[in-house]
Amino acid sequence: MSGESTFTPHGQHFIAGVQVATDTTFDSTPVHGPTHAFSMGTPDLIDKACQAAEEAFWSYGYSTREERAFFLEAIADEIEARADAITEIGTQETGLPVARLVGERGRTVMQLQLFAAHIRAGDYLDRRYDTSVTFPQPGAKPRLRLMNRPIGPVAVFGASNFPLAFSVAGGDTASALAAGCPVVVKGHPAHPGTSEIVAQAVLAAITRCGIHPGVFSLVQAGGRATGEALVQHPLIRAVGFTGSLAGGRALFDLCATRPEPIPFFGELGSVNPMFLLPAALAARSEEIGIGWANSLTMGAGQFCTNPGIAVVMRGKEGDNFAAAARSALGQAQTQAMLTEDIAAAYRERRDRMAAEAGVSSLLVSSCNLRSATSDLFSVTAAEWLGNHVLAEEVFGPLGLIVIVENFAEMCEVASALTGQLTATVHMDESDAEAALSLLTILERKAGRVLINGFPTGVEVCDAMVHGGPYPASTNFGATSVGTLSIRRWLRPVCYQDFPHSLLPEDLR
Secondary structure: OOOOOOOOOOOOEEEOOEEEOOOOEEEOOOOOOOOOEEEOOOHHHHHHHHHHHHHHHHHHOOOOHHHHHHHHHHHHHHHHHOHHHHHHHHHHHHOOOHHHHHHHHHHHHHHHHHHHHHHHHOHHHOOEEEOOOOOOOOOOOOOEEEEEEEOOOEEEEOOOOOOOOOOOOOHHHHHHHHHOOOEEEEEOOOOHHHHHHHHHHHHHHHHHHOOOHHHEEEEEOOHHHHHHHHHHOOOOOEEEEEOOHHHHHHHHHHHHOOOOOOOEEEEOOOOOOEEEOHHHHHHHHHHHHHHHHHHHHHHHHOOOOOOOEEEEEOOHHHHHHHHHHHHHHHOOOOEEOOOHHHHHHHHHHHHHHHHOOOOEEEEOOOOOOOEEOOEEEEEEHHHHHOOHHHHOOOOOOEEEEEEEOOHHHHHHHHHHOOOEEEEEEEOOHHHHHHHHHHHHHHOOOEEEEEEOOOOOOOOOOOOOOOOOOOOOEOOOOOOOOOHHHHHHHEEEEEEEOOOHHHOOHHHO
């Protein structure tokens, strides 16, 4: 389905189905195409959106699974009906290639459809039944039933690097709506036009399904005060966030210090290390080096699963790996970054790394304004272990090779890591014993552990975990991708000795 192919943003917010303008505006900053003016978000708009979401919860939170599944599928249909227009403005605002935007739209649609199927199946409810309790009174046998219930209005922050799959109707919104939670989205200023047209798709689905319009609102940008107002609003019950460590940690702290603290599900930062074991390195050092370069440069390195660090043994094979990666990175094309601020931050982090003691520059590029080419550095494990700056995420196409003297030092590097979204081991059959020792460490460090692969690309499915120990995410028991992500917006309720007529429909 190609959908309509022309779209001019009106630049207003959507508060419970109503277009609302504000006096202060900001201009979009597209890589190409026209600039548009958008209203700035305000704390007052946040309050109106949250009030509407709470009102909507009294009907939407008690709707049937079939009603919500049909609504999710209607959103998917409405997004597809706007396919060409979404791609056009998305590529203008972000500089991402058409193929990437088309694929991401497909993923967004699929997520909605997947959650529709997931709630129809009903397993997420985790229904439990008990009729025999022997303590403290052996004769008493209350009838206990348990079921997961939605928590209430949820706040979602749009991500800069995924204008569709992690933004207005992305995974956080899809899973929250599936659970029965109304959503207030704070749009990202990097792609406000894309946010607006996707919001229109959601509103069209609301109208088609006859759902309370307060179930969804979009407040564009608005800066720090608007974000703080959203996470501190007393009617918001949880927050989904994908973004920087500094910004996410600040919001997390606000959630924790509210009069009634709420969970903050933030995906913040990760270097996603790769460990190359000796036999694998000897057998296919060049192949792994080229694959690593391709993974590093995918999307100009603006993926949360970008494998920024490779840990290799000193020696000829390690040199071959580095040479292959350097050659492949040197041939990579210049790519536009999502915003000028992101590009400037990348240059600052690259220059800072180059100036650190013990760091050798293998490939240093020249980039300006919003463009980026690849950079490659190396450092010994001893220097890396002594400098925490070298273990921080660099958001862009930069790779750091950490050279270890032996397997014991490789394990020391693994043990020194903070929490990660992913960790990868490249191995051959003869590396199995060493791999087992290493994986014992990495399993405690990462939410997803890979063998002989590259972590860029996150499958949306039942078994996926996209999260990890801090600072990869603020809640190590949660995931922001896959059907398990719905659990973030649910809480268990136990019903004791309820007559059948008063039980929730899904427990009868």
